[in-house]
Amino acid sequence: xxxxxxxxxxxxxxxxxxxxxxxxxxxxxxxxxxxxxxxxxxxxxxxxxxxxxxxxxxxxxxxxxxxxxxxxxxxxxxxxxxxxxxxxxxxxxxxxxxxxxxxxxxxxxxxxxxxxxxxxxxxxxxxxxxxxxxxxxxxxxxxxxxxxxxxxxxxxxxxxxxxxxxxxxxxxxxxxxxxxxxxxxxxxxxxxxxxxxxxxxxxxxxxxxxxxxxxxxxxxxxxxxxxxxxxxxxxxxxxxxxxxxxxxxxxxxxxxxxxxxxxxxxxxxxxxxxxxxxxxxxxxxxxxxxxxxxxxxxxxxxxxxxxxxxxxxxxxxxxxxxxx
Amino acid sequence: xxxxxxxxxxxxxxxxxxxxxxxxxxxxxxxxxxxxxxxxxxxxxxxxxxxxxxxxxxxxxxxxxxxxxxxxxxxxxxxxxxxxxxxxxxxxxxxxxxxxxxxxxxxxxxxxxxxxxxxxxxxxxxxxxxxxxxxxxxxxxxxxxxxxxxxxxxxxxxxxxxxxxxxxxxxxxxxxxxxxxxxxxxxxxxxxxxxxxxxxxxxxxxxxxxxxxxxxxxxxxxxxxxxxxxxxxxxxxxxxxxxxxxxxxxxxxxxxxxxxxxxxxxxxxxxxxxxxxxxxxxxxxxxxxxxxxxxxxxxxxxxxxxxxxxxxxxxxxxxxxxxxxxxxx
Numbered sequence: 299x300x301x302x303x304x305x306x307x308x309x310x311x312x313x314x315x316x317x318x319x320x321x322x323x324x325x326x327x328x329x330x331x332x333x334x335x336x337x338x339x340x341x342x343x344x345x346x347x348x349x350x351x352x353x354x355x356x357x358x359x360x361x362x363x364x365x366x367x368x369x370x371x372x373x374x375x376x377x378x379x380x381x382x383x384x385x386x387x388x389x390x391x392x393x394x395x396x397x398x399x400x401x402x403x404x405x406x407x408x409x410x411x412x413x414x415x416x417x418x419x420x421x422x423x424x425x426x427x428x429x430x431x432x433x434x435x436x437x438x439x440x441x442x443x444x445x446x447x448x449x450x451x452x453x454x455x456x457x458x459x460x461x462x463x464x465x466x467x468x469x470x471x472x473x474x475x476x477x478x479x480x481x482x483x484x485x486x487x488x489x490x491x492x493x494x495x496x497x498x499x500x501x502x503x504x505x506x507x508x509x510x511x512x513x514x515x516x517x518x519x520x521x522x523x524x525x526x527x528x529x530x531x532x533x534x535x536x537x538x539x540x541x542x543x544x545x546x547x548x549x550x551x552x553x554x555x556x557x558x559x560x561x562x563x564x565x566x567x568x569x570x571x572x573x574x575x576x577x578x579x580x581x582x583x584x585x586x587x588x589x590x591x592x593x594x595x596x597x598x599x600x601x602x603x604x605x606x607x608x609x610x611x612x613x614x615x616x617x618x619x620x621x622x
Numbered sequence: 623x624x625x626x627x628x629x630x631x632x633x634x635x636x637x638x639x640x641x642x643x644x645x646x647x648x649x650x651x652x653x654x655x656x657x658x659x660x661x662x663x664x665x666x667x668x669x670x671x672x673x674x675x676x677x678x679x680x681x682x683x684x685x686x687x688x689x690x691x692x693x694x695x696x697x698x699x700x701x702x703x704x705x706x707x708x709x710x711x712x713x714x715x716x717x718x719x720x721x722x723x724x725x726x727x728x729x730x731x732x733x734x735x736x737x738x739x740x741x742x743x744x745x746x747x748x749x750x751x752x753x754x755x756x757x758x759x760x761x762x763x764x765x766x767x768x769x770x771x772x773x774x775x776x777x778x779x780x781x782x783x784x785x786x787x788x789x790x791x792x793x794x795x796x797x798x799x800x801x802x803x804x805x806x807x808x809x810x811x812x813x814x815x816x817x818x819x820x821x822x823x824x825x826x827x828x829x830x831x832x833x834x835x836x837x838x839x840x841x842x843x844x845x846x847x848x849x850x851x852x853x854x855x856x857x858x859x860x861x862x863x864x865x866x867x868x869x870x871x872x873x874x875x876x877x878x879x880x881x882x883x884x885x886x887x888x889x890x891x892x893x894x895x896x897x898x899x900x901x902x903x904x905x906x907x908x909x910x911x912x913x914x915x916x917x918x919x920x921x922x923x924x925x926x927x928x929x930x931x932x933x934x935x936x937x938x939x940x941x942x943x944x945x946x947x948x949x950x951x
Contacts, residue, residue, distance in 0.1 A: 425937050429884055430933065440924065444920075565741050565743065604752035
């Protein structure tokens with residue numbers, strides 16, 4: 299039983315997550331397990347966890363999406379500018395719920411466009427995904443800077459706060475959004491033709507093409523999905539910061555890639571499970587909250603993340619070598 | 623004379639640079655002047671050394687994003703070391719220490735990539751945060767503005783000095799010679815030694831390279847040590863020229879550097895890349911960063927401009943390759 303758990307990446311990850319959780323609970327028992335800490339963790343991780351889901355989907359095809367943070371900020375900035383422009387002009391009881399819904403739709407549309415643009419570059423023009431999304435990431439961030447002059451967009455209607463700070467049946471809304479997305483994505487990747495094609499393309503693009511798969515369409519959909527996921531993350535960041543800015547969450551890109559790889563997604567494509575990404579997110583959050591409570595600096599945390607990433611890669615490598 | 627190959631990235635970038643300068647000269651007659659040139663050259667030094675290293679990695683089929691963290695680590699650790707232990711050390715020794723620190727950090731990448739066989743992007747993403755995190759945790763976070771005398775001496779050492787007609791000064795530090803030497807040495811390694819040919823070979827096709835008897839692991843290990851050493855040197859030059867050693871500097875530049883190299887025609891898939899292209903790419907990125915405003919584009923559009931350049935610069939060859947492939951099948 300134990301051997302079987304240890305053999306799969308996700309099994310090992312589950313054990314790592316558990317070990318981190320228990321270690322932190324022992325090191326800082328009152329504070330780590332306090333309801334306040336658990337709630338604050340549940341508010342903190344969804345924004346970068348959703349970005350990690352986006353990166354993971356792109357990685358499944360053997361690509362990567364380095365533009366997720368740029369796309370998230372661009373769609374948040376567009377939504378925020380829209381709201382600050384029209385807030386108060388629409389009669390909806392003063393909380394701005396109507397305008398919020400319109401802004402959400404708008405930002406998702408922006409996210410979709412950014413994703414489609416990436417998809418066209420990768421699928422139609424054949425750019426390597428790293429370069430295409432490196433370039434578009436700069437363009438999206440740059441557009442957000444150009445639209446705002448580099449400063450934060452503030453003065454959002456009160457309803458915005460609900461997305462990032464509210465609760466639904468006592469569960470934090472960001473956590474609800476993340477769980478819904480993770481479950482839906484897990485189902486799509488596992489049970490639909492699109493999911494199967496995505497993984498097949500990642501495993502062997504040439505074979506996928508010879509199998510008469512419309513690879514361009516699959517890639518286009520994958521990057522469009524990444525764009526929409528990024529926009530959702532951007533909305534949560536905007537709501538939690540009660541503003542939108544071109545350079546929010548710039549450290550999230552590295553973190554998102556790290557989580558996807560930690561979660562067992564093969565950076566060369568073909569293999570990856572959403573449950574792994576979720577476990578990686580949880581272990582990262584437990585680790586960083588715990589270290590925070592133990593008063594370890596942000597810099598040491600960054601170092602530990604790096605060590606964790608390389609360590610997990612080495613463990614995966616050793617077990618892979620033993621198997622083959 | 624050979625006919626000009628318009629499909630080459632080098633030609634493309636060169637044309638864009640000339641067009642940029644022409645536009646800038648039209649809108650500001652003072653643009654075409656020696657101070658502009660010395661500014662451009664001065665700003666290309668650190669970026670250029672980084673780019674040479676990044677190009678060698680790309681040619682070998684890998685990618686390194688950790689070199690800025692290596693540079694920051696080597697720069698700051700050397701400054702601290704000099705300040706606390708040997709304040710009077712002359713600059714060549716300080717530079718040697720920084721280069722050594724860079725090489726040691728690079729060898730960590732080298733071991734993980736060459737001997738453990740881990741993917742280069744993931745390894746260097748990880749070591750980026752490890753190097754930066756350990757620098758800020760163990761070495762320090764405060765910037766040092768009172769540099770050791772050796773480094774200050776170097777910063778005052780000018781190659782060219784002059785006065786403009788309006789009385790302002792311009793100068794070009796000797797640090798530029800470091801870039802020239804590095805480019806020459808790298809050119810020699812890449813084009814005149816077996817090692818250099820091996821780097822191109824493993825970038826082109828690792829399996830074939832192995833079968834013709836190239837020691838792929840040793841070559842890869844050398845590459846990452848070499849890049850680390852260059853990064854260490856670039857770091858200490860950066861601090862000497864800025865006359866301040868700030869541990870938060872440099873990290874964040876890595877994608878701009880890779881952008882410059884890729885604009886210059888190096889391929890992410892490996893095997894392709896030239897020093898000429900790399901230097902042209904650096905010149906273009908520096909021009910866009912410094913002088914976009916001269917051709918009438920507000921500087922807030924800077925990252926959009928660089929992003930568009932990357933997409934167009936890599937998109938055209940990629941699209942041509944794709945069409946060529948479609949014609950064959």
